[in-house]
Amino acid sequence: MPRALISVYDKSGIVEFARELAARGWEIVSTGGTARLLADAGLAVIPIERVTGFPEMMDGRVKTLHPAVHAGLLARRDVPAHMAALRQHGIAPIDLVVVNLYPFRETIARPGVTFAEAIEQIDIGGPSMLRSAAKNHASVLVVVDPADYRRVIAALDAGAPDPALHRDLAAKVFLHTSAYDGAIAGYLGAGDGDALPPYLSLPLTRMMPLRYGENPAQRAALYRTGEPGGIGDLKQLHGKELSFNNLLDLEGALLAIEPWPDRPVCAILKHTTPCGIALAKTAAEAYRRALATDPTSAFGSVIAFNTVVDAETAQAMHELFVELVVAPHIRADALEIFRKKKNLRVIELPLGSAVPAALDFKRVRGGMLVQDRFRFVADESQWTVATKRRPGETEWRDLRFAWAAVASVKSNAILLAREEAALGIGAGQMSRVDASFLAVHKARQAGHDTTGAVLASDAFFPFPDGVEEAAGAGIRAIIQPGGSVRDPEVIAAADARDIAMVITGRRQFRH
Numbered sequence: 349m350p351r352a353l354i355s356v357y358d359k360s361g362i363v364e365f366a367r368e369l370a371a372r373g374w375e376i377v378s379t380g381g382t383a384r385l386l387a388d389a390g391l392a393v394i395p396i397e398r399v400t401g402f403p404e405m406m407d408g409r410v411k412t413l414h415p416a417v418h419a420g421l422l423a424r425r426d427v428p429a430h431m432a433a434l435r436q437h438g439i440a441p442i443d444l445v446v447v448n449l450y451p452f453r454e455t456i457a458r459p460g461v462t463f464a465e466a467i468e469q470i471d472i473g474g475p476s477m478l479r480s481a482a483k484n485h486a487s488v489l490v491v492v493d494p495a496d497y498r499r500v501i502a503a504l505d506a507g508a509p510d511p512a513l514h515r516d517l518a519a520k521v522f523l524h525t526s527a528y529d530g531a532i533a534g535y536l537g538a539g540d541g542d543a544l545p546p547y548l549s550l551p552l553t554r555m556m557p558l559r560y561g562e563n564p565a566q567r568a569a570l571y572r573t574g575e576p577g578g579i580g581d582l583k584q585l586h587g588k589e590l591s592f593n594n595l596l597d598l599e600g601a602l603l604a605i606e607p608w609p610d611r612p613v614c615a616i617l618k619h620t621t622p623c624g625i626a627l628a629k630t631a632a633e634a635y636r637r638a639l640a641t642d643p644t645s646a647f648g649s650v651i652a653f654n655t656v657v658d659a660e661t662a663q664a665m666h667e668l669f670v671e672l673v674v675a676p677h678i679r680a681d682a683l684e685i686f687r688k689k690k691n692l693r694v695i696e697l698p699l700g701s702a703v704p705a706a707l708d709f710k711r712v713r714g715g716m717l718v719q720d721r722f723r724f725v726a727d728e729s730q731w732t733v734a735t736k737r738r739p740g741e742t743e744w745r746d747l748r749f750a751w752a753a754v755a756s757v758k759s760n761a762i763l764l765a766r767e768e769a770a771l772g773i774g775a776g777q778m779s780r781v782d783a784s785f786l787a788v789h790k791a792r793q794a795g796h797d798t799t800g801a802v803l804a805s806d807a808f809f810p811f812p813d814g815v816e817e818a819a820g821a822g823i824r825a826i827i828q829p830g831g832s833v834r835d836p837e838v839i840a841a842a843d844a845r846d847i848a849m850v851i852t853g854r855r856q857f858r859h
Contacts, residue, residue, distance in 0.1 A: 349373060349374070349375045350373070350374050350375065350443040350444065351374070351375045351376075351377060351420070351440055351441065351442050351443055351444075352366075352369050352374050352375070352376050352377065352442070352443065352444040352445070352446065353377045353378070353396075353412075353417070353420075353421075353442050353444070353445050353446070353447075353477065354366060354376060354377070354378045354382055354386070354446045354447075355378060355379040355380070355382050355396075355412065355446070355447050355473075355474065355477070356382050356446060356447060356448045357448055357449060357450055357451060357471075357474075358448045358494060359381075359382065359385060360494050361494045361497055362382065362385070362386070362446070362494070363385065363386065363389045363391075364497075365446070365494075365497040365500075365501070366386050366389075366391050367389075367391065368497075368501050369444070370391055370392065372504060372505075374444070375394065376391060376392065376393050376394065377393070377394045377395075377396060377399055377442070378393045378394070378395070378396065379395075379396040379404070379412060380404065383395055383396070396412060396417075399414075399416050399417065399420075399440075400412075400414040400416045400417065401416070402414060410473075412473040412476070412477055413472070413473055413476060415437075415439070416437075416439050417442070417477065418476070418477075418480050419433070419434060419437070419439050420434070420439050420440055420441050420442040421442050421445065421477065421480040421481050421484060421488060422480050422483065422484050423439075423441055423484070423487075424484065424486075424487060425441070425486075425487045426486075426487075441487075442481075442488065443487070443488060443489065444488065444489045444490075444491070444500070445477055445478065445481040445488060445489070445490045445491070446491045447474045447477050447478050447481075447490075447491075447492060448474070448492055448493070448494070449471040449474045449475065449524075449525075449528055450468075450469045450470070450471040450474070451469060452466070452469040452470060452471070452528060452531055452532060452535075453528075453531045455469040456469075456531070456535050466535060470532055471528070475525045475528065475529075478490060478492060478521045478524070478525055479521070479522075479525060481518075481521070482517075482518035482521040482522060483518075485514045485515060485517065485518035486511070486514060488514075489503075489513075489514060489517060490517050490518060490521050491517060492517075492520055492521050492524045493520060493524075496517060496520075499513065500513075500517075523551050523553060524551075526549060526551050527549065527551035529549065530548070530549020530550070530551065531549070533545075533547060533549060534547070534548060534549065544707070544718055548707075548718065550573065550709065550716075551573070552571035552572065552573060553571060553572055553573075554569050554570070554571050555569075555570045555571060555572045555579065555580070556569065556570045556589075556590070557569045557570075558570060558589070558590065558591060558592050558595075559589065559591060560591075560592065561592045562592055562593060566592075568592040570590070570595060573706075577700070578706075579595075581697055581698050582695055582696075582697050583695065583696045583697070584693065584694070584695055585678055585683055585686075585694040585695070585696060586683060586686055586687050586692065586693070586694040587672075587689075587690070587691060587692050587693035587694055588690075588691050588693065590672075590693060590695075594650065594671055594672050594693060596620050597617045597618070597619070597620055597649075597650035597671070597672070598650060598652075598672060598674055598695070598697075599620070600617050600620035600621060600622075600650075600756060601615050601617045601650050601651070601652030601674060602652060602674070602697070603722070603755075603756045604617065604622050604625055604652065604753070604756035605652050605653070605654045606723075606724060607724040607726065607752035607753075607755065608627060608654060608752070609654065609699065609700075611627050612627065612628055612629065612630055612631050612633075612634045612653070612654065612655045613625070613626070613627050613628075613634055613653070613654050613655075614626060614628075614631065614634035614635045614637070614638040614651065614652070614653050615638065615651070615652045615756070616638050616639060616641070616642075616645075616646050616649045616650075616651050617649055617650040617651070617652065618645050618646070618648070618649050618650075620758065621756070621757050621758040621761075621773075621775045621776065621858075622753070622756055622757055622770070622773060622775075623641060623642040623645035623646060623649065623773060624638035624639055624640070624641030624642055624645075624646060624770060624773075625638050625641065625753045625756075625769070625770045626638040626640075626641070626768065626769035626770060627749065627768040627769070628768075628769075630660075630661075631653050631655050631656065631657055631658065631660075631661040631675075632658070632660040632661040632664050634653070634655075635651070635653075635661055635664055635665060636664060637769040638651075638769070638770070639668070640769070640794065640796075641769065641770040641771060641772070641773065641790075641794065642772075642773070642790055642793075642794055643794065644793075644794075646668060647668070647669055648669055648670070648671055649668075649670055649671065650670075650671055650672040650673075650674070651665070651670055651672070651673050651674070652673075652674045652675070653673075653674070653675040653676075654675075654676065654699060655675065655676070656675065656676070656677045656678075656679060657673065657675040657677070657678050657679065657682045658679045658681065658682050659679065659681035659682050659684075659685060661682060662681075662682035662683075662685035662686055663685055666685065666688075670689075670692055671692075671693065672692070672693040672694075672695060673686065673692065673693070673694050673695065674695040674696075674697055675695075675696065675697075676696065676697065676698050676699045677696060678694055678696055706721045707719065707720060707721060708720065708721045708722065722755075722856075722858070724752055724755045724856070725854065726748075726752070728748075728852075730852065730853040730854065731850055731851065731852050731853070732850070732851050732853075733848065733849070733850055733851075734830070734835075734839045734842075734849045734850070734851045735839060735842050735843050735847065735848050735849040736843050737843075737846055737847070737848045738848055739802075739825045739848040739850065740848075743802055743824060743825040743848060745768065746765050746766055746767065746768060746801070746802040746825070747802050747804070747825055747827045747850055749765055749768040749769075750763050750764075750765040750770075750802050750803065750804035750827060751804050751827045751852065751856075753765065753770055753804065754804040754805065754806050754856065755806065755856040755858070756858065757773055757775045757806065757858065758775045758776040758858050758859075759775075759776070759806050759807060759857045759858050759859060760774070760775075760776070760777045760778070760779065760780045760782070760783040760806070760807070761773075761774065761775055761776075761783060761805070761806040761807075761856075761858065762774040762780070762783040762784045762786070762787040762803060762804070762805055762806075762814070763787060763803070763804045764787050764788065764791050764796075764798055764801045764802070764803055764821075764823070765801060765802050765803075765804065766796075766800065766801040766802065771791040771794075771796040771798060771801055772786075772787040772788060772789070772790040772791025772792075772794070772796065772798065773786075773787055773790060774786035774787035774788075774789075774790065780805065780807070780809055780810060780811075780814045781811070781813040781814045781817055783805075783814075784803070784805075784813075784814040784817040784818055785817055787803070788817065788818070788820075788821040791821075792821075797822075798821040798822050798823065799821075799822030800822060800824050801821075801822070801823055801824070802823065802824065802825040802826065802827070803818050803823045803825070803826045803827070804826075804827045804828070805826070805827070805828040805829075806829075806855070806856040806857055806858065807828075807829055807855050807856070807857050808828060808829050808830055808831045808832040808835070808838075808855075809828060809832060809834075809838045810832050810834060811834060811837075811838070812834070812837050812838050812840070812841035814838075815838055815841040815842050815845070815847065815849075816841060816845075818847070819841075819842075819845040819847060823847060824846075824847060824848065825847060825848040825849070825850070826842060826847055826848070826849045826850070827849075827850040827852060828849070828850075828851065828852070829851070829852050829853060829854055829855045829856070830851035830852070830853060831853075831855070835851075
């Protein structure tokens with residue numbers, strides 16, 4: 349009779365899986381809470397202490413660290429001496445291991461968790477069993493992910509062993525335990541200071557292959573980290589496969605709409621930076637206002653919403669060639685309209701799926717640059733009005749919008765806004781005055797009157813020339829971080845032109 353050892357923290361689907369095994373003649377060995385759950389469900393379960401001849405002790409800290417378990421896992425079925433050793437010591441081989449681990453990462457993510465609480469969530473027996481089974485994967489099936497239960501049952505029903513499945517599940521184990529150990533190492537190594545950990549582990553699981561990278565000659569795939577949420581929540585409803593560049597633009601689009609969780613916003617992205625962004629009362633109106641920023645550049649764009657996309661919104665987009673649409677929910681009537689364009693990619697991604705506390709990684713030759721993930725901060729407690737003239741009520745509204753919108757624009761970045769919609773965007777320029785010139789030029793090219801608009805700059809003005817460029821376009825208020833040695837000259841230039849200037853004290857550079 350084949351034997352399975354089941355010991356799981358995440359018990360989703362385990363009763364059903366165990367029933368499937370029992371129906372196929374498997375003997376089930378289990379531990380602690382898992383054993384009680386299976387027994388309560390009416391399944392015959394052999395308690396682990398009957399296998400080891402030793403009771404669980406130290407509140408369950410020691411229960412599976414025993415030769416009767418690990419010999420049963422590690423014995424090679426094709427080595428007669430191994431099998432003879434099992435018979436000599438009365439040990440039954442274990443043919444299937446189902447184990448998932450204490451929730452260490454989830455525990456340390458909780459606010460206020462103590463060091464002692466975190467340490468108690470370091471699993472010892474679980475990783476040991478997983479590693480033993482995975483090492484001997486030619487003979488032992490090892491399952492760490494509940495999503496694989498159906499695959500295993502299908503393989504058992506097929507009859508003959510599937511070496512590729514055994515190896516794939518074993519690889520998944522080592523990825524899982526590596527991520528688990530990396531989280532522990534990062535937590536213990538972080539200390540009490542503000543520095544990033546001295547060492548990091550970054551396990552990645554391939555989520556989907558991509559046709560190619562930024563260019564056809566480059567191989568590419570999408571990998572996801574072990575963190576919950578983010579790209580793992582993506583659901584494609586329609587369209588051809590996602591491309592490398594689509595996904596880069598998708599990340600930029602999500603960054604662009606993050607500052608407004610409670611108001612409908614639309615962001616239109618090209619080459620990872622917005623070419624249009626606007627707030628409104630509905631998704632359709634937000635789209636029309638965002639498109640008006642720069643209709644020419646919107647061709648072939650990625651469009652993101654933070655609200656439900658309905659038929660009116662989909663119909664408004666019908667005439668524009670779009671690569672990808674993403675929203676937390678696409679209504680059925682909207683999807684029906686989108687499906688008329690066979691190449692349009694339609695994605696649902698829930699709000700809040702990003703991991704705000706996560707680290708950001710950028711590859712350099714021979715290493716990685718690591719930083720805290722950028723988060724837009726709406727706190728105005730450090731904002732000051734540096735000029736003689738204070739912004740009026742309408743200007744304050746638009747300055748707040750522009751400061752949030754410019755955060756997602758590639759630097760050097762300048763954004764002009766009025767009535768909570770972008771009028772012109774100057775992105776990725778080598779000088780800030782060029783970014784100002786480009787923002788004004790793009791606004792006028794799209795037919796916008798910039799008189800009375802506001803301007804946001806993601807970093808300080810190194811010279812007064814950017815302010816002078818804005819003044820020539822009729823800009824009436826500016827918001828910027830400040831911090832230049834020439835701040836007095838920049839402020840004086842604003843005062844000379846009766847422009848209100850707000851200093852935030854916080855840079856929003858996106859390199």
